[in-house]
Amino acid sequence: MSTVETTADSHDEHDDDHHDHGEFIAHHFDSAEQQFDSGKLGIWVFLVTEVLFFSGLFVAYTLYRYHHPEVFVDASQFLDKVLGGINTVVLLFSSLTMAWAVRAAQLGNNNFAGKLILITMVCAAAFLGIKAVEYSHKWDLYILPVSYYNYMEGYHPEAETGGIAGALNISKWLVTLSMLPLLCLALFSAGALFMAATGKRLMAQFMLALAIMMSGYFVGAFAGQTYQNWHEANLAAEEHAGDHGHDDGHAAESATAGPDSTSERPPQIGVFFSIYYCMTGLHAVHVIAGMAALSWLYLRCLKAHFRPDYFGPVDYVGLYWHLVDLIWIYLFPLLYLIN
Amino acid sequence: MLNLIGLLAQTESESLVPEAPAYREGSYWFPEAASTFAKDVDPLFMLIFWVSLVFFAGIVGFMIYFVIKYRDRPGHKVEKSASHNTALEIAWSVLPGFLLIWFFVDGATGFFNMRVTPGNAEQIQVIARQFNWEFHYPNGDATTELHLVRNRPVEFVMESRDVLHSFFVPAFRQKQDVVPGRYTYTWVKPTKEGVFRLYCTEYCGDSHSLMKTNVTVHNTQEERDQATFYPWEDETPIKNGQRLFNMKCSGCHNNTDVKKTGPGLGGIWGKTETLADGSTVEVNDNYFRESILNPGAKLVAGYANQMPSFQGKLNDDQIFWLRAYIKSLTPDAKIEDELNLPASEAREKVGEADGEKPAAE
């Protein structure tokens, strides 16, 4: 009988124990825990779709490695284990800070969670910086997807004599790739100053964090490039000491000699790089998406939104970020460590 | 739908597809069986058909019976019946399973028959391209229609020059995709004399529906050889060129001035064409030869660079024949006298005139 007597909005009476902070409970949920559980299952299922999304590339990888093991061994020599290793550690560290940020959010410590998230953001950007160094180095050497692949033994790209690239003695590709981060850095710094000047402290702090994140990219790129230069110098020295006669003049000659030198390598070598660029490129897109999500989290930390019964967003973005790390954990040995 | 409007201006070209042979009905469902595979396919098809029909009649019969008997009417009430019956449900899940196993085993047996070539089969190479077929026989003959010998198993070694195609002869009940980048194989043993249809059944582009030809099954090897033989040396270069054109070029080019995938080649000789970069070129011997060997070099405006190079695929004689034929398609072009001589004589004449003999590859 009571069924009929209770009418509209009967659900609300079950919210009693949480009504003090109901503003984060959407109207269609009955409790904070239901909301959290839904979000949690949702993000796990989303990760499932991510795994399957990447699976296509792993299938292509497995297939072509199965057919051309020699190509994969040959091609992976072009990938720098040390840079890859550093990037792995950078991502692992960002995972640590992310997991820590979840803990902080669970304990309601927004301030500390924000700092950890900022570190995570910086690591993500640094990862991309190092990646940019790797990419630009390969592009200099014409190590590209199969249809553009044009690497020639012994070819050393001359550093540009003019422009920014020449002045910094780095690849023109790295300069090109760094344009967007530079623009963002400038925008965010200007934004931070503007916000500070107009007295919007919170937004100023947020903009500052974004600027710090973007500078992480340059830290990564700088470190990567320094290593790269050192490594090149080392190689050159070794070559010289080994006296194989591969001096610069010879290299330049073979560069102009053209197609002969490429024919030693099977034409499928470019397929490895097709797969390499697809895998790492897609992964990089996920890193960028992660940076956006982390920035949003940081803003919410600044606004002190999280507390022991409402920390879902940190947890969800954290899970996503760990997945990005997981994928890299597999990409690293699959692409860089082939013998 | 702008593109569709644009295409309306384009008219259909003269088809090079051979006339369809009369349809020879075998049963209501099948064309006449002309290969050994029919005994793998047809009876199994009919078996599945009757089993399905029995099930279907049962389902629909019960459905109609129930609908009439238990229709909602005054005084009719839902009768009590079980909400489930595990034994019954398991029974109707499992029992049809046995039939399915039967179909599977029977089908797999037939499938292996159709895919495993006997050792004594002769080999015919099949080259599929947009939008024609080319068949190369062990004795060196080549045709665009397929000729087989009755009761002789033949294996087709198939290669595609561009996109996916599929080799399908309904009367043989045999089908296999032709995949670029790999060889695919199939075989058949024709059992009936006659002419049958061969279709491409994997969608391959604009004129997919015209990529069909005829299969003629001959009684003896001699008849087959006669049908595939073509006296290249005795025919005129123009006729040779026409035959080559039908084999190699007609997929993309018309022998009229109507545009297909590539430009129509009728009336083109001596004309001045505008290239993609704005410059012009006259269609003459040199341009013709370059267009065959290096098609991308001077693209006529309005066409994509789609044509493959025929470098190493056509020898100088063949290019000469093609040139003769294309030239003959332009009414006012001056046809050299030697183009009307038998090919072997024409070659000598041309050699004298040019001071060199075209080298056969």
Added chain:
Amino acid sequence: MSATPQAQKLFGHAEENNYLKCSSGIKSWLFTLDHKRIGIMYLIGVTVALFLAGIFALILRSELFTGDENFLTEAQYNQMFTLHGAIMVFAFIIPSIPAALGNFVLPMMLGAKDVAFPRLNLASFYLWMFGTAFLLTAMLTNGLDTGWTFYTPYSITTTTAVIYATMGAFILGFSSIFTGLNFLVTVNTMRPKSMGWFKLPLFIWSLYATSIIQILATPVLGITLLLLIAERVMHIGIFDPAYGGDPVLFQHFFWFYSHPAVYIMILPAMGVISELISVYSHKKIFGYSFIAFSSVAIALLGFLVWGHHMFTSGQSQLVTLVFSAITFSVAIPSAVKVFNWLATLYKGSIKLVTPMCYALSFIFLFGIGGLTGLFLGTLSTDIHLHDTYFVVAHFHFVMVGGTLTALLGGLYHWWPKMFGRMYNDFLGRVGCFLVFVGFNLTFFPQFVMGSRGMPRRYARYDPEFEIFHQASTIGAFILGIGILLAFGVLVHAVFFGRKIGGNPFGAASLEWQSSSPPSFHNFDHKIHMNAPYDFGAMVYDEEMDTYIQRDFVTPESPEVPAAEPTKA
């Protein structure tokens, strides 16, 4: 029998409160987070897609009236069938029942206020809009002539707008993933505590199984299309044989999604039919758990059979054999459903109203569609029938005879709930009859043509097939008129239909406990949690012209609170 005043309060119309009228203005629709309004918008969208692709189908059929050129060039014909297929598959069938009907019904069937992620739901709809817009862009710029399957290498070399179209399909894929994710989470976490798994209506089970497929398979379509775009733009050599790629690998990628996608299309239809058969027989569904588990079984088995689209493609014989064997196993759960529906009819009280007519015609057509699948799963017969009109007829029997019929049946069933008005049942049945007759006339001759060797995707054909093609074309126009009439009757009902009460059909699942149309919060009152097929609990109340709970006239009823969610 007369209802208690409380019951009257429950089922009375709350005009100002119903979801259609609670707010007005275009913005209140475009930015709504209400699953019911999103469902309605989806319904309008997919109907437009259906009519667009249907017009293409009629143009195709007209061209095929004779074997020679009538009014389409080959290239135009190819674009027509490609757009017909692509729009029908990606923009109509896949979202039709789950996203349109499912969105409206699923939360109410569960007894929830909304889906778990309303914003994601709206995002899914807008992604659908964008994806469809991309497909239309492809149509309006340069056309698309690859077939909806985008097989390489043709899709890499053709000059048509493949990239727009693949972007469209990619985006539509994400729309589908979002719907699936939302429904899966909703069913898991938004159920009231007392709504156990085995109290769920079978439509929800089928949507749940569909969600599993959408989540697991659709991402693979995403990566496939991305790789195809990359292949076309810069030739990465994974699918392109000119650079050492493998075209058959593309088919594996494509069918890993697209075969399960076939079950995305048919499973929800089966769910709808389970509801209809049971409600209009006024009898508890026979073998509830078998039907429920068969949905999940079909969803999972669907992942193991994709290779049966590739029996002639050049895949290895071992794989062919394995895929054929597993394919047969899918037949069993499908057959189980059909037998259970029949058993439900047995000793029921069958009302031959429009939705039931569609349900019965579904059993007929799906029966043919399913059984002809046996010919195609069997290896040796498939070699002959592959890529012929036999295949075309087979999947149209399943997709149109199955899904479209079920969609129409479902619309007629839930239309009074959606708009609170009743349609003209006689005209509805006439429409159903026309659809049934037209459909059979269209596609039955195609079986004969196919086994006689008529290849699919042919703009020109040999003379011996002409008579069948002409029958087919005439049938297509009858089918078109039937569908037009069916939708016409529904639209007429929205404006001129007789107003009806909350539960005109005596259905027992929870959505019928709301008023018609439902209020913004779905239920204005506490839900009475009865079993979904317990029709004995429903009695007709003449005074209110609707069915109500027996409990409302006989006081004792077990009260079950609809609040605490179950653990996921």
Added chain:
Amino acid sequence: MTDSHDHDHGFAHPVSVKLLLSVFFSLVFLTVLTIVLNDLPLGSADIVIAMMIATLKASLVMLFFMHMFWEKGFNVVAFLSSLFFVSLFIGFTLMDTGSYRDDIDSFPEDKQPAPRVPRTAPGVSSNDVRPMPPATLVEGSISPLAKPNPHVRL
């Protein structure tokens, strides 16, 4: 792990800092280990070892960083099921690689008979379909990506 449940946080399960740090250092150790092992001559076993280490690392991340250790059973099953479907995808597709050849030569059209087993010499590519781009540097080109590609169309 007992200290991870030291407070009652409702449905929150904060992981102790100690645990997080030890997981991180194990991960770094494993990364270094896999690089070092890669330089040793392990033959064909190296891919297996590298994958095992990667899986170990992935498990650590999943169990502790992603809290799978404390997660609801359904969520764990849901996530891990994705791996099952990925393995189906890879497994079936790889079963079909026997018939694939990427290096077949075109038929010699003027020579008979056709090779029953196609040539497998490396470096021979089918040049009748579409030619590989010429393997020369484009003089003065700003970007290798700027090379005109005739097949790019929207």
